[in-house]
């Protein structure tokens with residue numbers, strides 16, 4: 001017998017109701033032209049065909065009377081209702097407002113909220129506007145947080161250095177992650193260390209912000225990390241954006257965040273991921289707990305884990321940034337001269353930043369040409385005045401070598417002589433750093 | 445809506461299942477194969493309720509497998525446009541809310557939530573009437589009307605509305 005067997009998963013005469021079967025068939029023909037019965041073939045050698053040919057539905061009236069249930073009448077009403085709908089978005093390729101099937105894939109995908117959800121630009125801006133009012137009413141702003149090197153550090157288990165292998169015996173239980181900070185995620189072949197202070201940080205920040213996670217990691221990783229940071233789902237529920245959700249490769253954008261740009265703060269260690277939103281960004285000092293992470297960024301030093309050390313819990317990077325957040329939040333809501341909706345957190349951020357090195361007059365001495373422009377820009381954003389010629393008003397000489405003419409001048413005139421890292425540290429911690437920690441030694 | 449219908453399927457059985465338990469083996473394989481699956485045509489097969497008829501088996505050359513045409517009764521679930529469904533809210537956000545009726549995913553956008561209900565953010569986001577008497581949040585049970593369905597090979601998506609009389613919350617988890 002060479003003939004293939006043919007299976008028909010199709011309604012045949014039912015003892016219960018022929019009407020239903022006919023109705024079902026009509027309805028199916030009318031509403032799912034795309035679902036071919038072939039898709040149902042699930043077994044390799046089974047070929048399915050439907051015996052009952054789909055009746056062509058000329059008009060909705062044909063379904064009338066095919067059943068005694070009230071459903072047909074409702075069905076009729078729903079279908080006849082001709083609405084001029086702008087189709088603000090779609091779910092499962094149906095309009096979220098009128099239910100009509102839509103062709104094509106226009107609009108922005110919001111897969112991080114729910115599979116199959118898309119919204120159009122106008123709808124996004126409508127949602128942002130209404131949300132903005134209610135959020136400001138609650139004295140909150142938006143806060144977009146990066147994961148890697150900002151809130152935590154992860155490594156593949158295989159990349160643990162020999163000096164780090166002691167960590168394998170020190171991981172915290174996954175049964176109650178809220179108590180731990182070092183986790184082995186066997187199924188992902190990974191180990192993750194949360195940054196010190198991160199739990200207090202998130203708790204405090206959640207009082208001031210509606211928070212999103214935005215990572216260049218993939219979706220499963222992002223969700224796994226969100227579970228470690230937020231086991232109760234209080235902070236990031238349906239607000240975890242991964243690289244699978246972005247609209248541009250290797251870039252993060254606020255287009256998938258349902259908040260107005262004028263009310264969004266971003267915390268990330270990677271500045272170039274946010275080309276379009278630098279004014280919203282609080283740049284984070286990188287957290288390198290694992291050796292693999294140091295290597296990835298070209299550092300030849302020992303990792304925190306190898307040194308059996310860690311950032312300070314109460315005065316580390318996150319604690320310092322929390323103080324900045326509080327200051328920005330407070331400034332945003334406490335100045336009373338204009339309407340809340342007209343305020344821009346980017347301006348507040350830049351004004352807070354410009355006070356960090358306020359009053360400092362800086363002159364650079366023999367800084368590598370490539371580094372100079374960005375260093376100068378950084379200093380100016382922090383409120384310092386940068387000069388090119390020595391002048392009695394100069395307060396700081398920034399150099400890498402104590403033997404330059406300007407360095408000698410600084411010593412002679414009793415000015416501060418500091419390493420460029422003094423500016424970078426002020427930029428990370430939003431605070432003028434003690435100059436004595438950035439003294440430069442004379443080169444031999 | 446649930447339907448009790450008769451479907452037919454050709455079941456292939458390995459010779460090791462032959463013998464006096466043949467019928468039982470066929471039935472349990474059938475249940476394993478079809479229950480919980482979704483077909484674009486009929487919706488979700490909820491349960492096999494009975495066997496109408498098992499036809500004569502056809503032995504296939506070479507393999508020794510035998511194909512039996514089996515007619516079986518089953519309960520299927522398939523939502524329709526215009527149908528009123530009761531569903532459990534799974535997620536609430538500023539766009540609206542998502543709900544589930546069994547395996548069916550339903551989205552009710554805020555365009556289709558009554559205008560007097562406003563979104564409240566927070567750790568338990570919800571839609572609440574201005575007087576606070578009605579609240580939709582996660583785990584609320586709602587009665588909604590389906591205005592669009594899309595049945596794929598493996599999934600069913602629906603668009604729902606509660607902007608009509610007698611629709612909305614039927615059981616608020618916060619009050620029980």
Ligand SMILES: [Mg+2]
Nearest residue numbers: 146148149269
């Ligand atoms: Mg990062």
Ligand SMILES: [Zn+2]
Nearest residue numbers: 085087095098
């Ligand atoms: Zn529409």
